[in-house]
Amino acid sequence: MASTTPAAHRSGGRLSPLLGWASLVLVGATVGLGLVLPKTAEQAEYSRLIAVHPPVAWVSYVAVGVASVAAIAYLASRRAAFDRVNAASLEVGAVFTALTLATGSIWSRPTWGVWWRWEPRLTTEALLLAVLVGAIALRRALPPGTGRGVVTSIFSLATLGLLPIVHFSVEWWRSQHQPGTLLAPEPSSNADTPYLLAMFVGFLAFTVLYAWMVVQRVRIERLEEQADDLALGRAIAERRAERADPPPVAPAVTGPAVPTGEQAV
Template identity: 45%
Template sequence: MSTTVPNPQSIPGTNASAVSRRWRGITSTGFSRVLGVATLVLVVWLVLFGLLFSPPDQTQQSSVRIMYIHVPTAWVAYLAFGVTGLSSAMYLFRRAHSLAWDRVAGASAEIGVMFMALTLITGSLWGRLTWGVYWAWDARLTTTAFLFVTYVGYLAVRRLGGSHQARAKRSAVLGLLAVIEIPLVHFSVELWRSLHQEASVANPSGDVKMDGLMLFSLFVGLIAFSLLYFWLVLHRQRAMYLEDQYDDADLDVALVERRAETKEHSRA
């Protein structure tokens, strides 16, 4: 049923000259370059603090260092999926139905899936060292795994084809459904069982149970990974914009060629 023919009229500001004026085929701007450099500096800083300066844990020894990656990746994944949900809502409920929101949603989901995979991998490595098993059927772990699978599905839906607007609407609906699905999954698994280590920083009582330097390293990690996320989203959604342009341009070129052919035929 679905066709791969996009409708150029439905996309605002999509003439070829606008593209070349703005980005000339690359996705960086002055701002994103500064952001990239800042991210790089912070990542180096995180490596130094995480691996060298911060002390080992009394009970967990050096395996505690996994936390400096595990917690920030989890945070970024949740942030990314939150942004996807928000952008999906913006696309769907704004009258303009701007594809820019759709691309932000898609870019954010891709990056979220990547970071969620990193969270699961680092978490299971840490689990093997601390609990003795790679995986435990704990509420938070299970919810995270479901979050991962749900957004893998979301990305699959984005690749279904059809016009850009069709893709945007379908995935926006799915992005919002995911937002209501996850609390339900979490609630049901929570009822089922719970084992995960209690949150050490964001616990309700408000007192932080952690060495100062460890806490500092953790915050460096959170900031570094957040910047990395923004840098990646900026680039990815611009790359997606170019991909969409390319699709549309392809159609235009094909149309011009066919027209030229028919002219030649009629002359001959």
């Protein structure tokens, strides 16, 4: 049974508004820095997407990582708090993975000439999104309890197994996607300072935004559990009250007399 203490109700506390305002300011700064980046010889103005696309992809990695840590903690302890963090991080991770695919597709149209190509990075990223959406759908289909927590945890660990495949797909296979700029075995960090600055502010902004979203989602998860508990308690109480005090029997409906068999004959 979920806790219904006022302290539990005020989840997030002072942290949530702080994260919310900080993410608003930082995302604004990311957009400001990103849109004034100088054009490059290779990609003209399309390189300005570097301020949002890699940071959003980074957050999808962070989300899967946090979900997996929470999943391991849940499997080890069976504490509901870890299950909530796991579920929240999976959902936020799915949002950011979808945005990664969308922005990647928008970037690939002017540079590659196509919206989509079944090349290793895009395909593995799409597979990651499918697993994340599957985990969320399955969780919603299962009743609350330990079984649901265990299934969600297993899915989280599956997404963690996919993460290195997604990230190193550009190194392992012939990919049209550029190799890693920063998080690669041999980083090709030859980007100019304005680009690095915009990217790092973007990493920070979307990581803080992710943290705010997870805090909010955990709070919703807890409130939903409390609502379910409360509704169940009420249903049981009403059923008991109905048994103790049965409703009055409605008067019999009187209609025209039906002839008996003898009268009819």
